[in-house]
Amino acid sequence: EDQVTQSPEALRLQEGESSSLNCSYTVSGLRGLFWYRQDPGKGPEFLFTLYSAGEEKEKERLKATLTKKESFLHITAPKPEDSATYLCAVGPSGSARQLTFGSGTQLTVLP
Amino acid sequence: GAVVSQHPSRVICKSGTSVKIECRSLDFQATTMFWYRQFPKQSLMLMATSNEGSKATYEQGVEKDKFLINHASLTLSTLTVTSAHPEDSSFYICSAVTGTSTDTQYFGPGTRLTVL
Numbered sequence: 001e002d003q004v005t006q007s008p009e010a011l012r013l014q015e016g017e018s019s020s021l022n023c024s025y026t027v028s029g030l031r032g033l034f035w036y037r038q039d040p041g042k043g044p045e046f047l048f049t050l051y052s053a054g055e056e057k058e059k060e061r062l063k064a065t066l067t068k069k070e071s072f073l074h075i076t077a078p079k080p081e082d083s084a085t086y087l088c089a090v091g092p093s094g095s096a097r098q099l100t101f102g103s104g105t106q107l108t109v110l111p
Numbered sequence: 112g113a114v115v116s117q118h119p120s121r122v123i124c125k126s127g128t129s130v131k132i133e134c135r136s137l138d139f140q141a142t143t144m145f146w147y148r149q150f151p152k153q154s155l156m157l158m159a160t161s162n163e164g165s166k167a168t169y170e171q172g173v174e175k176d177k178f179l180i181n182h183a184s185l186t187l188s189t190l191t192v193t194s195a196h197p198e199d200s201s202f203y204i205c206s207a208v209t210g211t212s213t214d215t216q217y218f219g220p221g222t223r224l225t226v227l
Contacts, residue, residue, distance in 0.1 A: 032214050043204045043218035044155070046113075087154065091214045097143060099216060101154045 002027045006088050006102035013078055013109050021073040021105045023088030031091040033071050034099060035064050038085045047073075047086075078109045114138050115207050117219035124195055125227055132190045132222045134205030140185035141207035145216060146178075149202045161188045195226045 003026045013019055025033065032051050036044035048057045050066040057064050061082065063074040073086055085106045089099040114137040124130050134144060142163050147155040159180050161167045167180035177199075179191040188207075192199055202223055206216040 034215065036218070041202075041221070041223070043115075043117075043206075043221045046215060046217055049215050097208055097214050097216075098145070098157060098160060099214075103154045 004102035010106045023071040034089045036087040113217040115219040144188040
């Protein structure tokens with residue numbers, strides 16, 4: 001069974017304090033790994049798609065990396081507006097493009 | 112690009128009534144759309160996969176007679192919650208895939224359903 005585990009569940013950072021969020025996965029063939037940001041009461045906002053181990057993508061203060069077993073979302077010098085829940089999802093091969101989501105990491109950046 | 116809208120954003124209804132939620136892809140054609148349900152402080156639970164012009168595929172445990180999905184065009188999918196009850200109160204979110212060569216799902220803003 002495909003599984004996605006995100007850690008930590010919650011993370012509080014001071015503004016400017018860099019850190020990383022972890023997404024560990026077990027799938028029978030990876031079609032893609034996806035990172036989303038979700039604000040309270042809103043739908044998830046797409047951030048990155050990673051397809052193969054060693055791949056990295058960056059967007060402003062965020063950088064996503066991928067290995068064969070996990071992905072990291074690095075946040076450099078975060079700002080209060082980066083506060084949100086970050087969701088990781090995997091697309092297993094042969095699953096008709098469905099995604100399996102992790103439970104998310106709730107990030108709070110304090111000013 | 113890749114904007115998905117949902118309507119309504121919030122709906123309150125009485126127990127026993129039916130509610131229709133629309134999901135539209137505004138700037139692309141979506142051959143596949145997905146419907147999710149999210150409870151407070153929990154992650155997204157896939158309810159069904161909707162392909163244009165064909166019947167939706169429901170996940171195990173999701174009642175297809177209660178949650179009717181129609182994907183009649185490449186830009187519109189609807190979810191109808193029939194004979195809604197308080198336990199159906201939740202946050203419903205749709206997503207769409209932009210093409211056949213990508214698996215990235217773009218999500219709508221969600222619909223908050225409250226059944227009294």
